[in-house]
Amino acid sequence: MSNHVVNTDLTDGSAKLEEGGFFKQPRAVWAVFFAGIIAFMGLGLVDPILPAIAENLNATQSQVSLLFTSYNAVMAVAMLVTGTISSRLGMKWTLLLGIIVIAIFSALGGLSDNIWTIIGLRGGWGFGNALFVATALSAIVSLSNSGTTQAVILYEAAVGLGISVGPLLGGWLGAITWRGPFLGVASLMVIAFIGLITLMPKSNLSRKDRPKTSVLDPFRALKHRSLVIFGLTACLYNFGFFTLMAYAPFVMGLDEHGLGFVFLGWGVLLAFTSVFMAPRLQQRFGTVKSMSVMLFLFALTLLVMGIWTNEQWVVIAAVVFAGALLGNNNTLITAAVMNASPVERSTASAAYSFLRFLGGAIAPFLAGKLAEWFNPHIPFVVGAGFVLLSVVLIMANQHHVKHVDHAGSGH
Structure with a gap:
């Protein structure tokens, strides 16, 4: 893999998407794609069962929100070592190791009866997910025969589909028992494992020929100010994202099926806009400007949820609409990070992901605590404030990040 960031400009991606070549990928790409959908299901799968877990295990909202905190905190730290592991094991075995870890910890979570045990096991699940997620993008780009642009869009499609299908499956299985979603992920991971080990080729490089990545590389990457700006922007944005994910289920007053359908609508819009709308926005208005507007609108959406928290239909509509943003x-932001600095793609992603998931680790627990300390409105208002800060950060550092809009053509 080259030592400079390749072109991930999305402006031609949406046009090529419709030509048909996008879908003519090697079987190995589709195996990683399918496994990616399952891995990203884990993010939203527990959403519809958060109230049920709280009720069945006599846990508070803030304790249940730790299921997201432990998951994201471990993911953040693990992102720093995934490159080192992948450079030694190779992409295929790193992906398979991630799948095995996810399957084991999700199955153990489904068999547990103690909230603190499940919180710890979700951390293990997060480690497996970090191994998989950090390697999946590189794998799809390397194995795809249609260029980096379309490979990135294919990866985002897997993310979107996983996030949208996860809550629906979680609601369906969760209505049977709160253990269902945990055991469901473990079962699906077995299928993903079989698909990957069968369809994904071995690396052409011998172990000694693979370039070794140091644990310190992501930290060295953070000397690039643009990468730090986007990482901190994502950290602040994730305060809002995970306030919505981890806290909104408690104020909607819906059962597992109802929550599953709300987050399905949210996820479908998320998947559609990430693949079809974002490239067009980037082409017309530029990456930085489009990102700033989307973040500002998301902050307003959270503020609306904070003001009308007691109006069920407002919260439901706001959650679904937020999916598009x-x-x-x-x-x-993925495109921006890939073009932000002259750092090898996986290293830049690891550094950025470390900062991004720190926000996702703090936000769920903070939201639950704010609701306990003050009232149900405050978590959304505080989340809106953090997202608004991300816009201020981008605007204040515009001259350090504006180059990403031109990186696609000459980087």
């Missing part, structure tokens, strides 16, 4: 922003 989040889908656009996820793709735009």
Whole structure:
């Protein structure tokens, strides 16, 4: 893999998407794609069962929100070592190791009866997910025969589909028992493992020929100010993202099926906009400007949820609408990070992901605590404030990040 960031400009991706070549990928790409959907299901799968877990295990909202905190905190730290592991094991075995870890910890979570045990096991699940997620993008780009642009869009499609299907499956299995989603992920991971080990080729490089990545590389990457700006922006944005994910289920007053359908609508919009709308926004308005507008609108959406928290239909509509904003922003910020600095792609992703998931680790627990300390409105208002700060950060550092809009053509 080259030592410079390859072109991940999305402006031609949406046009090529419709030509048909996008879908003519090697079987190995589709195996990683399918496994990616399952891995990203884990993010939203527990959403519809958060109230049920709290009720069945006599846990508070803030304790249940730690299921997201432990998952994201371990993911953040693990992102720093995934490159080192992958450079030694190779992409295929790193992906398979991630799948095995996810399957084991999700199965153990489904068999546990103690909230603190499950919180710890979700951390293990997060480690497996970090191994998988950090390697999946590189794998799809390397194995794809249609260029980096379309490979990135294919990866974002897997993210979107996983996030959208996860809550629906979680609601369906969760209505049977709260253990269902945990055991369901473990079962699906077995299928993903079989698909990957069968369809994904071995690396052409011998172990000694693979370039070794140091644990310190992501920290060295953070000397690039643009990468730090986007990482901190994502950290602040994730305060809002995970306030919505981890806290909104408690104020909607819906059962597992109802929550599953709300987050399905949210996820479908997220998937659609990340693949089809974000490239067009980038082409017309530029990455930085489009990202800033999407973040500002998301802050307003959270503020609306904070003001009308007691109006069920307002919260439901706001959650679904937020999916469109989040889908656009996820793709735009991924493209920006890939073009932000002259750092090898996986290293830049690891450094950025470390900062991003720190926000996702703090936000769920903070939201639950704010609701306990003050009232149900405050978590959304505080989340809106953090997202607004991310816009201020981008605007204040515009001259350090504006180059990402031109990186696609000459980087």
